[in-house]
Amino acid sequence: MPPIKLAPLFAACLSASVVLLLLYLSLTKPHFAYALESESSRIPSEDHNFYIISDEEPHEETDEHRITVRAEVGVSALANNDPANSNIEIGQTQNWVFPKAAIDGPHGTPGVGLPGEKLEETELQPEQHELRRRQTGSRIYITLNTCLQPSPNTTNAVPPQLQMYISLSESNQKPGPGSGHTDQQTITVDGGYAIFEANADNDVYVGISAPNTSEFSGIWNYNIAASIDAPFYGFEDPEVKNLYFVDGDNHAALLITNDTTQALPNQTVYQEWMKLSPPWGVFASNQNERTILGVQKSFCGLKNNAKVAANIDNIINQNVAQMTNRGLGGKPKEQFYITGLNATSKYWGMLVMDGNSTDSGAGVVGGGGAVWAAIEFETKTENNCALMYNLSFCSEVAYAVPTNPDKFSPETGLPDLAALYDSNAAQMYQYFNYSLQQIPCNTTSSAQYSLARNCDDCARAYKQWLCAVTIPRCADFSNPASFLMPRNLAQPFINGSSISSDPSRFNVNQALLNAVATNSSRNPLIDTSIQPGPYKEVLPCEYLCYDLVQSCPASLGFSCPLRGRGLEESYGKRVNESEGVISCSYLGAAYYLSGSSTVLRPSVYSMVFLAVFLGLRNLF
Numbered sequence: 001m002p003p004i005k006l007a008p009l010f011a012a013c014l015s016a017s018v019v020l021l022l023l024y025l026s027l028t029k030p031h032f033a034y035a036l037e038s039e040s041s042r043i044p045s046e047d048h049n050f051y052i053i054s055d056e057e058p059h060e061e062t063d064e065h066r067i068t069v070r071a072e073v074g075v076s077a078l079a080n081n082d083p084a085n086s087n088i089e090i091g092q093t094q095n096w097v098f099p100k101a102a103i104d105g106p107h108g109t110p111g112v113g114l115p116g117e118k119l120e121e122t123e124l125q126p127e128q129h130e131l132r133r134r135q136t137g138s139r140i141y142i143t144l145n146t147c148l149q150p151s152p153n154t155t156n157a158v159p160p161q162l163q164m165y166i167s168l169s170e171s172n173q174k175p176g177p178g179s180g181h182t183d184q185q186t187i188t189v190d191g192g193y194a195i196f197e198a199n200a201d202n203d204v205y206v207g208i209s210a211p212n213t214s215e216f217s218g219i220w221n222y223n224i225a226a227s228i229d230a231p232f233y234g235f236e237d238p239e240v241k242n243l244y245f246v247d248g249d250n251h252a253a254l255l256i257t258n259d260t261t262q263a264l265p266n267q268t269v270y271q272e273w274m275k276l277s278p279p280w281g282v283f284a285s286n287q288n289e290r291t292i293l294g295v296q297k298s299f300c301g302l303k304n305n306a307k308v309a310a311n312i313d314n315i316i317n318q319n320v321a322q323m324t325n326r327g328l329g330g331k332p333k334e335q336f337y338i339t340g341l342n343a344t345s346k347y348w349g350m351l352v353m354d355g356n357s358t359d360s361g362a363g364v365v366g367g368g369g370a371v372w373a374a375i376e377f378e379t380k381t382e383n384n385c386a387l388m389y390n391l392s393f394c395s396e397v398a399y400a401v402p403t404n405p406d407k408f409s410p411e412t413g414l415p416d417l418a419a420l421y422d423s424n425a426a427q428m429y430q431y432f433n434y435s436l437q438q439i440p441c442n443t444t445s446s447a448q449y450s451l452a453r454n455c456d457d458c459a460r461a462y463k464q465w466l467c468a469v470t471i472p473r474c475a476d477f478s479n480p481a482s483f484l485m486p487r488n489l490a491q492p493f494i495n496g497s498s499i500s501s502d503p504s505r506f507n508v509n510q511a512l513l514n515a516v517a518t519n520s521s522r523n524p525l526i527d528t529s530i531q532p533g534p535y536k537e538v539l540p541c542e543y544l545c546y547d548l549v550q551s552c553p554a555s556l557g558f559s560c561p562l563r564g565r566g567l568e569e570s571y572g573k574r575v576n577e578s579e580g581v582i583s584c585s586y587l588g589a590a591y592y593l594s595g596s597s598t599v600l601r602p603s604v605y606s607m608v609f610l611a612v613f614l615g616l617r618n619l620f
């Protein structure tokens with residue numbers, strides 16, 4: 001007998017089932033308050049997998065009298081991919097069942113997925129699904145998200161977690177703390193998230209219990225969902241980081257995801273990613289505010305408690321996200337520009353996916369969304385560094401640069417600031433281009449200046465170096481890190497006070513005030529047109545200079561300063577990168593926290609020329 005007769009049967013039984021369900025729900029308890037989540041109506045609509053409560057084999061095709069409710073009073077049934085939402089009071093236990101009929105019922109339809117994604121399950125033919133099911137029972141996933149928690153009587157205490165109990169035994173239909181049964185499993189709820197995954201061929205009973213406590217007042221609220229397709233709510237392996245802090249200023253931060261593909265720009269997958277509307281969102285929360293603790297792995301918990309969001313449906317006044325291919329390797333990734341942050345504050349940032357990214361809620365496989373482990377980042381203190389990205393010439397720039405908030409307002413002045421830096425660099429590049437055109441680039445290889453490098457390499461290296469050097473990466477003047485270079489010390493602060501009037505108060509050595517490298521900026525434009533006052537610079541990485549010298553013909557006269565004779569004042573080294581330190585600036589730098597960098601290492605360059613080129617001596 002073919003076991004796939006469920007669909008017609010199910011259509012025929014639908015109206016009867018709805019009536020039955022209503023009856024069932026009114027007789028058994030759930031007087032739950034569904035105030036919080038409108039998405040979670042208990043009555044499933046017709047277009048997603050409905051469930052029937054039956055004690056017979058689903059393929060035995062008979063009439064409606066076979067449908068009998070067997071679950072105990074006080075046990076509510078869950079349908080496939082259809083979340084239920086419930087309030088639960090301190091000390092209370094609520095019971096749910098994922099009935100056999102739903103487990104044996106039709107699968108949800110997974111979507112197309114993200115570009116290049118292999119959806120193994122969709123490749124199975126329906127017969128293979130059936131075969132697999134008969135061999136092992138169906139794979140089932142019960143997932144829980146805590147949406148609200150009680151408040152602590154005393155500040156800062158974190159409420160205890162809900163508990164989840166599972167019973168696969170008909171003799172224990174109400175698993176829970178007081179059931180007295182040994183045939184139940186306790187599933188850890190952590191950060192407001194729990195998952196139970198097993199092969200099941202019969203009813204699965206679930207108990208959700210709220211611990212007894214006197215230290216907190218109020219209720220919990222949670223979402224629970226069962227699925228035979230995939231976890232409805234996800235929490236990704238904490239080892240798999242997929243969100244990185246690029247840089248920030250005193251009110252904004254730029255975050256990016258990992259590369260989404262390694263495909264080449266001429267490949268379809270690459271182009272699909274770049275055209276995609278950004279699939280991920282971000283929640284962020286000030287670490288001083290403890291409200292996300294206890295729900296930091298739960299999508300609804302973050303949605304209810306995190307103050308800052310980007311690219312999440314149904315949240316007003318939030319930050320935006322976009323796809324970009326900026327950065328090392330030029331691969332697609334998503335970036336989040338987050339504003340409205342407090343200065344000198346530590347934040348948690350959580351990457352999330354709302355549903356499956358194009359759709360969410362009941363009937364969608366994985367429709368509850370997924371959360372990735374939190375990352376940490378920090379905002380700057382002073383107001384004379386501004387996070388800047390999206391330049392047209394120096395398109396790889398994405399970091400904080402020296403600014404003057406009185407001249408370039410943090411709210412509206414950033415495009416002007418960006419244009420000032422960018423056009424300055426583009427202008428210098430133009431001079432360089434004229435010089436490069438005098439070089440025999442396009443001759444036979446014997447006449448070319450180098451066998452290994454050509455003029456395109458030179459132009460690329462020059463642009464990288466030029467952008468990094470004329471657009472310095474800014475750090476707080478108050479940041480004590482040893483790799484930072486103080487700049488512009490002779491200029492007054494934005495607030496008018498100056499170091500030279502009281503060097504000891506600012507703990508600044510007089511020698512720094514007397515040296516051109518530290519009493520001014522490397523790029524004179526900054527001192528004349530921006531006037532940011534004293535700041536610190538994350539020096540460009542020294543390999544940018546070596547790469548330039550190696551890539552360009554000697555006749556252009558590029559050279560790098562010698563170690564011990566100016567190199568250290570002008571260039572930095574990548575150290576402690578695995579600890580998340582960006583000790584020198586290179587385009588596309590982000591806090592990757594990975595030891596295995598793909599960036600070219602500088603080779604030792606022994607020849608040194610006098611650095612005189614187009615009057616840019618200061619820049620070297």
Ligand SMILES: *[C@@H]1O[C@H](CO)[C@@H](O)[C@H](O)[C@H]1NC(C)=O
Pocket residue numbers: 091092093177178209210211212
């Ligand atoms: C809380 O305490 C009450 C009364 O002692 C008990 O009935 C209930 O089972 C307890 N709840 C939990 C979750 O332990």
Ligand SMILES: *[C@@H]1O[C@H](CO)[C@@H](O)[C@H](O)[C@H]1NC(C)=O
Pocket residue numbers: 109110111112113114356357358359363364365
């Ligand atoms: C999300 O789910 C909807 C409904 O099932 C589906 O149409 C869509 O293709 C899915 N999106 C992705 C990216 O898989």
Ligand SMILES: *[C@@H]1O[C@H](CO)[C@@H](O)[C@H](O)[C@H]1NC(C)=O
Pocket residue numbers: 153214215216217
């Ligand atoms: C906490 O507050 C609740 C409700 O106001 C109260 O019932 C409980 O006794 C308080 N607990 C403590 C330890 O103060």
Ligand SMILES: *[C@@H]1O[C@H](CO)[C@@H](O)[C@H](O)[C@H]1NC(C)=O
Pocket residue numbers: 239240241242258259261262
């Ligand atoms: C990030 O991307 C790199 C390159 O594709 C890959 O090796 C690494 O595993 C990815 N990391 C995560 C967390 O996906």
Ligand SMILES: *[C@@H]1O[C@H](CO)[C@@H](O)[C@H](O)[C@H]1NC(C)=O
Pocket residue numbers: 264266267
């Ligand atoms: C894509 O570009 C790479 C090099 O840029 C080239 O080797 C490859 O053949 C190209 N592929 C297609 C499909 O055009």
Ligand SMILES: *[C@@H]1O[C@H](CO)[C@@H](O)[C@H](O)[C@H]1NC(C)=O
Pocket residue numbers: 285286307308340341342
């Ligand atoms: C900024 O700080 C204030 C006061 O501490 C706080 O109320 C507010 O939520 C914070 N905002 C953010 C985005 O962290």
Ligand SMILES: *[C@@H]1O[C@H](CO)[C@@H](O)[C@H](O)[C@H]1NC(C)=O
Pocket residue numbers: 390391392
């Ligand atoms: C980036 O710059 C382009 C033009 O250079 C502009 O159209 C676009 O809106 C900018 N995007 C953001 C997010 O600022």
Ligand SMILES: *[C@@H]1O[C@H](CO)[C@@H](O)[C@H](O)[C@H]1NC(C)=O
Pocket residue numbers: 433434459
């Ligand atoms: C130099 O300028 C010319 C003309 O403006 C342009 O065609 C060429 O691409 C530029 N060269 C480089 C390396 O940018």
Ligand SMILES: *[C@@H]1O[C@H](CO)[C@@H](O)[C@H](O)[C@H]1NC(C)=O
Pocket residue numbers: 436437441442455456
């Ligand atoms: C060299 O020749 C190629 C092809 O003829 C041309 O595209 C390129 O712009 C030339 N480069 C320079 C620097 O003139």
Ligand SMILES: *[C@@H]1O[C@H](CO)[C@@H](O)[C@H](O)[C@H]1NC(C)=O
Pocket residue numbers: 382477493494495496497
């Ligand atoms: C002016 O600003 C600087 C840098 O932020 C700070 O160190 C200094 O204390 C300020 N001076 C006054 C008088 O507020």
Ligand SMILES: *[C@@H]1O[C@H](CO)[C@@H](O)[C@H](O)[C@H]1NC(C)=O
Pocket residue numbers: 490491513514515516519520
């Ligand atoms: C910086 O130091 C140089 C060398 O001592 C000096 O000539 C110059 O006037 C100083 N600049 C400022 C703005 O004080």
Ligand SMILES: *[C@@H]1O[C@H](CO)[C@@H](O)[C@H](O)[C@H]1NC(C)=O
Pocket residue numbers: 482483575576581583
């Ligand atoms: C790098 O780490 C070592 C040891 O942790 C530390 O001594 C050193 O100061 C760090 N360097 C920088 C530039 O942070």
